[in-house]
Amino acid sequence: MHDLDWERSKPILDIDVDEIVNIFSEYKKDILIIDFSPIQSGCRNSNYVVNTSKGKYLLRISDKHSFNNEITAFEIVKKRINVPDLFFNKTKGEYAYHIYQYISGVSLQKHIIDNRKCDKIFLEQVAKAAAIIHNTPKEETNKLKTLDVPPYEIWYQVFLDNPTVRDRIGLNLCKRIQRLVTDKYKLISQIDSYKSFIHGDFRPLNMLVDENRSIYFIDWEASWWGHTLADIGQFFRYRTFFSNEDIHLFEKIYNAYADKKLPSNWFELSLFRDLVNPLQLLSIKNETPLRNADLINVIEGILAFWNS
Numbered sequence: 001m002h003d004l005d006w007e008r009s010k011p012i013l014d015i016d017v018d019e020i021v022n023i024f025s026e027y028k029k030d031i032l033i034i035d036f037s038p039i040q041s042g043c044r045n046s047n048y049v050v051n052t053s054k055g056k057y058l059l060r061i062s063d064k065h066s067f068n069n070e071i072t073a074f075e076i077v078k079k080r081i082n083v084p085d086l087f088f089n090k091t092k093g094e095y096a097y098h099i100y101q102y103i104s105g106v107s108l109q110k111h112i113i114d115n116r117k118c119d120k121i122f123l124e125q126v127a128k129a130a131a132i133i134h135n136t137p138k139e140e141t142n143k144l145k146t147l148d149v150p151p152y153e154i155w156y157q158v159f160l161d162n163p164t165v166r167d168r169i170g171l172n173l174c175k176r177i178q179r180l181v182t183d184k185y186k187l188i189s190q191i192d193s194y195k196s197f198i199h200g201d202f203r204p205l206n207m208l209v210d211e212n213r214s215i216y217f218i219d220w221e222a223s224w225w226g227h228t229l230a231d232i233g234q235f236f237r238y239r240t241f242f243s244n245e246d247i248h249l250f251e252k253i254y255n256a257y258a259d260k261k262l263p264s265n266w267f268e269l270s271l272f273r274d275l276v277n278p279l280q281l282l283s284i285k286n287e288t289p290l291r292n293a294d295l296i297n298v299i300e301g302i303l304a305f306w307n308s
Helices: 019-029 071-076 108-115 119-132 152-160 163-183 186-192 226-233 244-257 266-274 276-282 289-307
Strands: 033-039 046-054 055-063 086-092 095-101 104-106 195-198 207-210 215-217 224-227
Touching: 019 033, 019 046, 019 055, 019 086, 033 186, 046 086, 055 086, 071 095, 086 108, 095 186, 104 108, 108 119, 108 207, 119 163, 119 226, 119 244, 119 276, 152 163, 163 289, 186 266, 195 226, 215 289, 224 244, 226 276, 244 266, 266 276, 266 289, 276 289
Parallel strands: none
Antiparallel strands: 033 046, 046 055, 055 095, 086 095, 104 207, 195 224, 207 215
């Protein structure tokens, strides 16, 4: 199981052609809508492929009230790494509308799953892009929204104390996680010392491979100033697809471009940092049995890494 199978946490908006026409007419007066179709992948926002007289576009609709740094982050990274062009954005009513360049291809996650591995050419692109993202000077991120979160050292316990999480993972798994966090407590301050501008959802699912085997990085709404190793942990979450050679290659390429090199135990740190993400997602009360089962498998895999 993997995140391609996850259920949506919010249903795709039921939008009609007249609404599509109105949105696109503000972008280009002479554009004609031929047809459109929803993209099923994704959990929160509604995305559509829109076929027009001017070619295909991606229409993305998000809740304007949710934590969302998409446009601010796009402005930061658009000249640094491959991202689809943003042609138009507007907030109207309860929603924010974005018209993006349509990238013909598949997610890197699908490519990895279909081939049972990550091709070296893609791994190198991801490592280089991660370093470039993390190199962003802090002063350029001042316009990002910030989350009011407690100190990182208590995150694990906050989610382990959550009744929804405890009910879903069970007492035995909860105790195993608590033992690991206690045993590896020294890692928390080390992770906390590596902070930068991050994508925030740096999974292969949010990376598109085009027809020329170039990767485009999408879905920047969760970007903020956070733990550098959070991005890396998310990328390597499904570790069975990555060999030791892949891990060493990532380190080599990342460090070749990074202003701040990875610590020698970076893989261990990123794995430990990623443990908190499944716990956070399991605290959401939506009934998503496939996602929840996959998240528990991810937790089991992290515990197995330390034989915990």
